Structure formats: structure tokens, C-alpha cells
Amino acid sequence: MITDLVQIQRLGEKLLEENKRLRTHMKTHPVADRRLRRIAEEVENAIDCTQCANCCRVATASVRDREIDTLAKFIGVTRKVFLRDYVEESEEEGLILKRTEKGCIFLEGNLCGVYEARPKTCNDFPHLVRGEGSLIARMWHMPDRATYCPIAFHTLEAFKDESGFARSK
Ligand code: SF4
Ligand code: SF4
Incomplete structure (x- = not known):
């Protein structure tokens, strides 16, 4: 394959x-x-x-309201800090995880840095x-x-x- x-x-x-x-x-x-x-x-x-x-690397990851709390807790920051540093608003998709030139902000090499708390859309992809x-x-x-x-x-x-x-x- x-x-x-x-x-x-x-x-x-x-x-x-x-x-x-x-x-x-x-x-x-x-x-x-x-x-x-x-x-x-x-x-x-x-x-x-x-x-x-x-x-x-290629696709954006949308994040739901309750997932923001889960992710913030997982990385040990407040919801307010998480929203400021890790989330942005997209016109088409609403809230999405921020991206760097390498892709999703949480991508570490080929692995997800927040795997256990990743949004549902990532789990379903x-x-x-x-x-x-x-x-x-x-x-x-x-x-x-x-x-x-x-x-x-x-x-x-x-x-x-x-x-x-x-x-x-
Ligand atoms: S699986 Fe992890 S690294 Fe990949 S888009 Fe989702 S949160 Fe980001
Ligand atoms: S779902 Fe798996 S095979 Fe498909 S792009 Fe993501 S990592 Fe690659």
C-alpha cells in the first residue's frame, strides 16, 4: 500500500x-x-x-468549547491563556488550533503533543x-x-x- x-x-x-x-x-x-x-x-x-x-500539517483542527477546557487542563494553563496562545478564529470553521509553519501548534515531529486530550475531529480523521x-x-x-x-x-x-x-x- x-x-x-x-x-x-x-x-x-x-x-x-x-x-x-x-x-x-x-x-x-x-x-x-x-x-x-x-x-x-x-x-x-x-x-x-x-x-x-x-x-x-495540512488540515486545520477545529476545537469545541468543552474541548478547550480539556486541552487547557491537559497542558496546565487556564482557559483564558489557552484561548490566547493556542486558538484562533477562522471565518469558515470557527475556533481552530493555531498553526505554525510546521502545521498544528501541538505537532511534535510526527506525534501529537496533546494526544490524550486531542479534539474529536483529530481522533476521527x-x-x-x-x-x-x-x-x-x-x-x-x-x-x-x-x-x-x-x-x-x-x-x-x-x-x-x-x-x-x-x-x-
Ligand atoms: S492530532 Fe494533535 S497535532 Fe494533530 S492536529 Fe490534532 S491536536 Fe494538532
Ligand atoms: S489520518 Fe493518518 S494516514 Fe491520514 S493524513 Fe493523518 S496521519 Fe496520515
Whole structure:
């Protein structure tokens, strides 16, 4: 299974339109959510996220109000200090964790410095096995995620096989 991020980006971008087509195809050729989750789980289990961490570099991490308290407590600062030093407001996503040139402010090498207290969105990423709403509804974001996340990329490829999708030549 390819995990090299340069190759994943090249392949994900090459298949971007095809992956958008898959999204539409899966709406009209439904496969049970349980089955899709199982497929995604198999891919997730085959890939070691600690060798990757690309989502922490590329994607923003939104943070919910109650998660702010958990994170502040975890790193030993007050909520006020946490909001000032670790959180910023994004127009589209609301509160998100601050970022440096390396990605999320809590990224340490390939590891999360607040792993035990990380926001739900980080725990759920890439939102295939876990996430809110049906997996089909979450498919909206997957073509883009497949350009930088090996799990998303390979899961979409497996979904193509499972749903009888006709790949572009
Ligand atoms: S979820 Fe995807 S992008 Fe994030 S570390 Fe795992 S394989 Fe990499
Ligand atoms: S909180 Fe941790 S898991 Fe979430 S983006 Fe930051 S480094 Fe990654």
C-alpha cells in the first residue's frame, strides 16, 4: 500500500475528478454503511499514522468549547491563556488550533503533543471509520482528503471496487 506522501499527492490529484464522480456514484449505488466502515477500518489498520502525520500539517483542527477546557487542563494553563496562545478564529470553521509553519501548534515531529486530550475531529480523521452523520454525507470532503491522506486515498480506491464503480481509462 503506497504511503509515500509525494506519490499520494500526485495520484490523489490525478484522480480528483474520478473521486468526485465516485461520490455521486455511491449515492445512486448504495453500499451499507457498515460494510463501508469495515473497508475503511481495514485500510486504517494497515497504515501507521505515526509515520505520516500529514493531516496535522495540512488540515486545520477545529476545537469545541468543552474541548478547550480539556486541552487547557491537559497542558496546565487556564482557559483564558489557552484561548490566547493556542486558538484562533477562522471565518469558515470557527475556533481552530493555531498553526505554525510546521502545521498544528501541538505537532511534535510526527506525534501529537496533546494526544490524550486531542479534539474529536483529530481522533476521527479522516472521518471514514468515525465521524458524524452517514459516511455517504461525509464523502463530500474525501476527494480533497485523498490528495494528502493515504488512508483516504486507499479507502476511496477500495470503495470503487466494492461499489462497482467504472474507473476512468
Ligand atoms: S489520518 Fe491520514 S493524513 Fe493523518 S496521519 Fe493518518 S494516514 Fe496520515
Ligand atoms: S491536536 Fe494533535 S492530532 Fe490534532 S492536529 Fe494538532 S497535532 Fe494533530
